[in-house]
Amino acid sequence: MSTKRNHPETIALHGGDYRSDPATNAVAVPIYRTTSYLFKDTDQAANLFALKEFGNIYTRIMNPTNDVLEKRVAALEGGLACLTVASGQTASTFAILNVAQSGDNIVSSTDLYGGTVALFTHTLKKLGIEVRYADPADPKNFEKAIDDKTRAFYAETLPNPYLRVFPIQEVADIGKKYNIPLIVDNTAAPVICKPIEHGAAVVVHSLTKYIAGHGTVVGGSIVDGGNFDWTADPKRQPLFNEPDASYGGAVWGKVVPELTGANVAFAVRARVTLLRDIGAALSPDNAFGVIQGLETVALRMKQHCSNAEKVVEFLKNHDEVTKVIYPTEHDKNIADRAEKYLKGGKGGLVGIELKGGLDAGKKFIDSLKLLYHVANIGDARSLAIHPASTTHSQLTPEEQLKAGVTPGYVRLAIGIEHVDDIIEDIEQALNKSSKGTLKAVS
Numbered sequence: 001m002s003t004k005r006n007h008p009e010t011i012a013l014h015g016g017d018y019r020s021d022p023a024t025n026a027v028a029v030p031i032y033r034t035t036s037y038l039f040k041d042t043d044q045a046a047n048l049f050a051l052k053e054f055g056n057i058y059t060r061i062m063n064p065t066n067d068v069l070e071k072r073v074a075a076l077e078g079g080l081a082c083l084t085v086a087s088g089q090t091a092s093t094f095a096i097l098n099v100a101q102s103g104d105n106i107v108s109s110t111d112l113y114g115g116t117v118a119l120f121t122h123t124l125k126k127l128g129i130e131v132r133y134a135d136p137a138d139p140k141n142f143e144k145a146i147d148d149k150t151r152a153f154y155a156e157t158l159p160n161p162y163l164r165v166f167p168i169q170e171v172a173d174i175g176k177k178y179n180i181p182l183i184v185d186n187t188a189a190p191v192i193c194k195p196i197e198h199g200a201a202v203v204v205h206s207l208t209k210y211i212a213g214h215g216t217v218v219g220g221s222i223v224d225g226g227n228f229d230w231t232a233d234p235k236r237q238p239l240f241n242e243p244d245a246s247y248g249g250a251v252w253g254k255v256v257p258e259l260t261g262a263n264v265a266f267a268v269r270a271r272v273t274l275l276r277d278i279g280a281a282l283s284p285d286n287a288f289g290v291i292q293g294l295e296t297v298a299l300r301m302k303q304h305c306s307n308a309e310k311v312v313e314f315l316k317n318h319d320e321v322t323k324v325i326y327p328t329e330h331d332k333n334i335a336d337r338a339e340k341y342l343k344g345g346k347g348g349l350v351g352i353e354l355k356g357g358l359d360a361g362k363k364f365i366d367s368l369k370l371l372y373h374v375a376n377i378g379d380a381r382s383l384a385i386h387p388a389s390t391t392h393s394q395l396t397p398e399e400q401l402k403a404g405v406t407p408g409y410v411r412l413a414i415g416i417e418h419v420d421d422i423i424e425d426i427e428q429a430l431n432k433s434s435k436g437t438l439k440a441v442s
């Protein structure tokens with residue numbers, strides 16, 4: 001695609017080298033509902049399996065509908081290649097399993113989605129992968145946690161509930177000194193942040209959220225930034241430098257650039273080993289659903305962000321709200337990160353703490369009429385949830401507090417409705433949650 005067209009609004013509609021369906025000229029991306037693909041002959045089949053030629057073999061590993069989505073998400077993030085998978089959880093899991101094995105560790109930010117904490121604390125531990133936590137308030141905490149078994153850094157761009165923007169470049173720079181890649185979950189900030197431009201090596205998304213955007217599809221993606229040298233320190237990245245017995249002894253860090261001419265070893269390894277073996281593929285029907293949402297993601301993000309900013313101003317002036325949590329509402333050091341990393345808006349997520357604590361939080365949620373009470377973010381509709389009793393309920397009370405979930409915390413995922421209607425609903429629910437009164441807005 002011409003660099004002149006390298007705008008997210010245009011990439012979302014035209015990215016991925018897709019103009020029309022080669023077989024039918026259909027403009028919309030068709031759903032290729034097929035499990036398998038006819039080989040031209042036995043030589044071609046052998047070449048495909050040996051990765052001497054790239055092409056379709058079996059839909060668990062690749063599909064033409066998914067391929068268009070993958071190319072568009074890669075282009076949107078400024079990466080070189082992408083793999084779509086069944087969910088955001090699969091994306092995070094694969095991103096870690098692609099670099100770490102039993103006995104290894106990763107260093108992760110403490111600010112994480114609750115499901116990721118559960119994955120890291122329990123499932124990865126059972127697989128023998130240790131997750132060490134570093135408070136991103138000071139990027140140096142990542143450096144302190146490294147040892148010779150550290151395979152990756154992991155973080156979220158805009159993690160709730162704290163909504164402290166992650167210091168991407170600062171931590172990526174530490175990683176570069178030790179040949180440790182930074183994996184960033186950019187679920188909450190597509191379009192407004194491009195972590196690869198700041199040095200991240202891998203970007204994962206829950207496509208379920210803003211990218212699909214309509215609360216209709218579950219999916220995930222892993223973008224390979226193409227900017228990390230997997231062979232620079234063979235001891236640091238054994239999975240890319242030692243022969244893989246599961247694939248004829250392939251040394252992924254060497255063989256992929258040789259075969260493709262591109263630094264996409266991370267994406268290729270994840271596809272041909274993890275997706276092959278674990279099989280958590282995104283169905284082409286769901287890939288189609290995500291593509292429909294992706295087409296308008298840039299437009300929606302603008303509206304999510306501008307609505308959220310107005311909601312924040314309203315909430316700051318409401319007596320029942322003791323604290324408003326938003327990327328810009330932190331001390332200067334942290335708020336400056338929002339300015340540095342989030343462009344064109346500061347996201348659609350807003351946190352509030354209510355004067356009345358737990359009871360007020362529950363009453364607020366139960367009083368909402370327009371906002372939906374659901375466990376999701378990034379829907380075109382406005383959503384609200386009380387994390388202590390839902391998304392973060394599988395964490396211990398100590399883990400909840402560490403994650404920033406106080407009993408009276410309510411998370412709002414501001415949608416794209418008219419902002420006056422969103423504010424009206426929040427206001428009536430706040431007033432019902434106690435006897436709240438509105439201060440004069442100056």
Ligand code: PLP
Nearest residue numbers: 087088089113185187206208219
């Ligand atoms: N990452 C973040 C930041 C999320 O908010 C979520 C889900 O809420 C996930 C990952 C997991 O995504 P999925 O629900 O698509 O598995």
